Amino acid sequence: MRPFEFTRAPSLKEAGSLTAASDSMAIAGGTNLLDLMKLQVETPSRLADLNRLGFAQIEDTDDGGLLLGALATNTETAVHPRVRRDYPVLARAILAGATQQLRNKATNGGNLCQRTRCFYFTNIDQPCNKREPGSGCGAIDGIAKLHAILGTSDQCIATYPGDMAVALSALDATVLVSGPGTDRSVPLREFHVLPGDTPWVENVLERGEIITGITLPPPVGGTQLYRKVRERSSYAFALVSIAAIVEIADGKFTRADLAFGGLAHKPWHDPHLADALVGQAPSRELFDTAADILLEDARGYGENDFKIPLARRTLHAVLQQAAEDAA
Amino acid sequence: MAEPITVNGTPQPIPDDPRVTLLDFLRHDLGLTGTKKGCDHGQCGACTVIVNGIRINSCLTLAAMHEGDSVTTIEGLGTPDEPSPLQRAFLEHDGFQCGYCTPGQICSATALLQELAENWPSDASEKLEGSIAITSEEIRERMSGNLCRCGAYANIVAAIEEIAAGETA
Numbered sequence: 001m002r003p004f005e006f007t008r009a010p011s012l013k014e015a016g017s018l019t020a021a022s023d024s025m026a027i028a029g030g031t032n033l034l035d036l037m038k039l040q041v042e043t044p045s046r047l048a049d050l051n052r053l054g055f056a057q058i059e060d061t062d063d064g065g066l067l068l069g070a071l072a073t074n075t076e077t078a079v080h081p082r083v084r085r086d087y088p089v090l091a092r093a094i095l096a097g098a099t100q101q102l103r104n105k106a107t108n109g110g111n112l113c114q115r116t117r118c119f120y121f122t123n124i125d126q127p128c129n130k131r132e133p134g135s136g137c138g139a140i141d142g143i144a145k146l147h148a149i150l151g152t153s154d155q156c157i158a159t160y161p162g163d164m165a166v167a168l169s170a171l172d173a174t175v176l177v178s179g180p181g182t183d184r185s186v187p188l189r190e191f192h193v194l195p196g197d198t199p200w201v202e203n204v205l206e207r208g209e210i211i212t213g214i215t216l217p218p219p220v221g222g223t224q225l226y227r228k229v230r231e232r233s234s235y236a237f238a239l240v241s242i243a244a245i246v247e248i249a250d251g252k253f254t255r256a257d258l259a260f261g262g263l264a265h266k267p268w269h270d271p272h273l274a275d276a277l278v279g280q281a282p283s284r285e286l287f288d289t290a291a292d293i294l295l296e297d298a299r300g301y302g303e304n305d306f307k308i309p310l311a312r313r314t315l316h317a318v319l320q321q322a323a324e325d326a327a
Numbered sequence: 328m329a330e331p332i333t334v335n336g337t338p339q340p341i342p343d344d345p346r347v348t349l350l351d352f353l354r355h356d357l358g359l360t361g362t363k364k365g366c367d368h369g370q371c372g373a374c375t376v377i378v379n380g381i382r383i384n385s386c387l388t389l390a391a392m393h394e395g396d397s398v399t400t401i402e403g404l405g406t407p408d409e410p411s412p413l414q415r416a417f418l419e420h421d422g423f424q425c426g427y428c429t430p431g432q433i434c435s436a437t438a439l440l441q442e443l444a445e446n447w448p449s450d451a452s453e454k455l456e457g458s459i460a461i462t463s464e465e466i467r468e469r470m471s472g473n474l475c476r477c478g479a480y481a482n483i484v485a486a487i488e489e490i491a492a493g494e495t496a
Contacts, residue, residue: 006345006391031387034348035368047345049392075381079447084455095450099472100442101375101435105383234450234471 001037008049012210016180018048020208026050028071028107031098032114040124041115041131055109055212058082064218070109070176070211074164075100077108086219089243092226093167099235109211112165112175112191113203116158116265117237119143129155130199137199144303146237149295149311151264156199157301160192160266161237167226169259169267170243173216179209188214192266202265222247222255223326227318229262229310238262240307240314246322253277258318260294263311270294282323287316330394334359335403345391350374352390353400361401361430365474372473375431376400382438384472401430404437412493413437416486424477432473436487439469440494461491 009015009026019026023045027033036042056071058080066087068077077083078094094103120126120138127136139147139157147157165188173188192203205211225244230236241261247254256277260268272293280286291312298308331338334357342352350367353359353376362385365373369387376385377399405411410418413433423429443465448455451468459465466487467480475483 001346004345006389008394027389027392030389030392031369031384034387034389038367051392075447079445081456084448088455091448091455092450095448095452099372100439100449100469101372101382101384101472102369102387104381105388234468 001034002040002043004037004044005046006049007046008051009053012053012178012212015048015050015053015210016178016208018046019210020180021046022207024048026210028110029073029105030110031102031106032110036115036122039122041122050109050210061215066216068108068214068216070213071107074098074103074106074108074111077164078103087167087171087216087224089170089224089226089245090164090167090216092224093163093228093241093243096226096228096238096241097163108164108214111162112188112211112214113205114162115202117146117161118158121158130158130195130202133200140301144301146239146262147301147304148264149298149300149304149307150260150268151194151266152299152301153195153197153199155197156195156265158195158199158265159262160202160264162267163226163228163238163241163261165192166238166241166259166261166267167243168214168216169269170245170257171216172257173214175211176213176215177205177209178212179206183212185215188267189269195265199265220245220247220255220257223322225318225322225325227314227321229314240311242314242318244318244322246319246326248282248323248326251327252279252281253323254279256319258315260311263298263307268294277319282319284316287319288312290319291315329391332390332393332395333397335398335400341394342390345389347390348386349376349378349388349390349393349398350385353385353398356390359400359402362434363427363430365428365431370474371428371431372435373428373431375435375473377434377438380438380441382435399434401434404433411437412490413440413486416490417483420482420486420489421479422483422486423475423479428473428475428477432470432475432483435470435473436483436490439466439487440491442469443491444494461488463488466491 025044055069057069120128168188228241245257329341363373365371369384374386
């Protein structure tokens with residue numbers, strides 16, 4: 001690692017000013033950042049340690065929802081009684097990611113900010129517009145098995161790698177952010193952004209802004225599933241994953257909140273899917289219509305062409321299982 | 328003045344260079360070479376230690392982030408004369424060949440027993456709530472952060488299963 005100055009942030013306000021400079025970064029769990037610093041993908045001059053700021057609470061909100069502190073670990077979140085009971089899709093998504101050791105250290109705020117596992121991004125000898133703007137994208141004509149099929153640009157086809165945020169997208173969670181000027185709330189579905197011409201911008205956080213928590217709306221019940229398709233059955237990133245919250249009444253879908261991992265630069269949520277499914281009876285034809293909507297603009301880059309039919313089949317399987325479970 | 332970090336019961340000063348990972352602190356500064364550096368990127372689990380009762384990869388955390396914390400390494404779990412139950416089970420079941428991953432495997436499995444006792448679910452658990460059935464699938468999933476290049480997995484699982492079954496019987 002390159003030398004850096006290490007400061008324990010004594011307060012949220014000072015954490016903001018410590019991380020306001022472009023060569024400063026915040027560290028919480030560190031499981032992703034320290035890895036990238038060893039690879040010299042990240043070379044901050046200053047690290048502000050957020051770990052003693054609090055924000056590790058998991059507590060009920062006034063409206064019956066749940067606040068997940070930014071510094072609560074992934075494990076603390078997945079094993080929390082209310083998460084297991086009321087938001088099982090979130091518990092399942094977290095447990096499907098990484099390893100117990102990593103989940104024990106990784107925080108909720110850090111998880112939202114984790115970087116892509118694109119091989120070109122993590123290898124400083126390779127071109128990458130995300131790491132080094134203007135150097136090109138090695139993945140577009142290269143090794144692209146893990147890469148995106150939706151929302152890509154000619155600058156970047158990287159995926160957001162996480163599982164937790166996919167469930168948070170299906171749950172329509174909100175990210176709480178504290179900034180130098182004011183505090184704000186950002187819908188999780190708008191927190192991460194597509195690469196466009198600025199692939200180094202991955203979310204809407206401004207310099208000096210710190211995530212303090214994530215709020216979940218009151219529980220909706222229904223059948224909640226997280227299906228993750230990967231190359232080995234544990235400790236691998238998703239090729240395709242789906243978080244689904246589904247309700248059926250009188251033989252028809254009354255809720256179909258779906259979000260997708262492994263397909264794009266952000267957890268993918270398409271409101272047209274719920275529009276197409278709600279009010280309809282489950283059938284193979286209906287599932288195909290939903291897949292057509294999801295994949296209308298999908299584009300493969302050679303090695304990841306398989307993701308297009310895989311996403312279709314995974315969506316079929318999830319909707320079929322949800323329909324059976326909910327019936 | 329930084330609060331010390333307690334390692335196997337002994338307080339130790341935090342290193343001056345913030346770049347020192349907890350793993351390098353244990354091995355280089357304290358000479359506790361039981362904890363192993365495999366990949367140094369959180370992929371192999373050879374560096375697993377127990378911090379405040381929780382297992383983590385010591386390669387992916389800075390010693391400076393652990394002021395006031397209590398760390399247990401393989402040296403703190405047992406001795407050749409008085410091995411911990413898991414250490415004894417690894418010997419009896421031949422749960423290793425070269426031995427390089429073994430300290431991480433045993434630290435990981437030691438914390439796993441506590442996680443099972445608290446009924447934390449895993450990706451392999453049928454239900455998220457209630458007690459966890461101890462099966463080899465559960466143990467394999469929970470140990471997926473510890474690689475063994477010799478492939479002694481069957482015996483590692485057998486060793487852990489014996490102790491886990493005994494603890495909950």
